[in-house]
Amino acid sequence: MPLYEYRCNDCxxxxxxxxxxxxxxxxxxxxxxxxxxSMPLISRVAVHAGSSSEASPSTGGGGGGCCGGSCGCGAN
Ligand SMILES: [Zn+2]
Structure with missing residues (x-):
């Protein structure tokens, strides 16, 4: 079951x-x-565009984040 965010219009x-x-x-x-x-907010789950296989948060390495070269964060 998906998780949705809502914002209350009153408070x-x-x-x-x-x-x-x-x-x-x-x-x-x-x-x-x-x-x-209340109004439903846009789900945060669908924000990422593709490449969900490489952006897995369970890549528990040495705490180096994604800057190991596989995600191309040094391309800029
Ligand atoms: Zn409220």
């Missing part, structure tokens, strides 16, 4: 909810003020 609180994709547009109840005036 501006941002909260996350695990819910089925079909319920994404359904107003979520704010955990702070219990208002139903």
């Amino acid at each position: 501006s609180a941002v909260f996350e909810l695990l819910r089925p994709m079909a319920d994404r547009e359904v107003a979520a109840v704010c955990p702070s003020c219990e208002s139903r005036a």
Whole structure:
């Protein structure tokens, strides 16, 4: 089940909810003020464009991040 972010229109609180994709547009109840005036935010999951195989966060090396040369971060 995907994780969606919502922002409350009443108190501006941002909260996350695990819910089925079909319920994404359904107003979520704010955990702070219990208002139903919330809007779904754009999911952070779909931001990255491709190359998800190399950008895996589970490459637990020596703490060198992605600058090992495989991601091309020194190309600029
Ligand atoms: Zn609220």
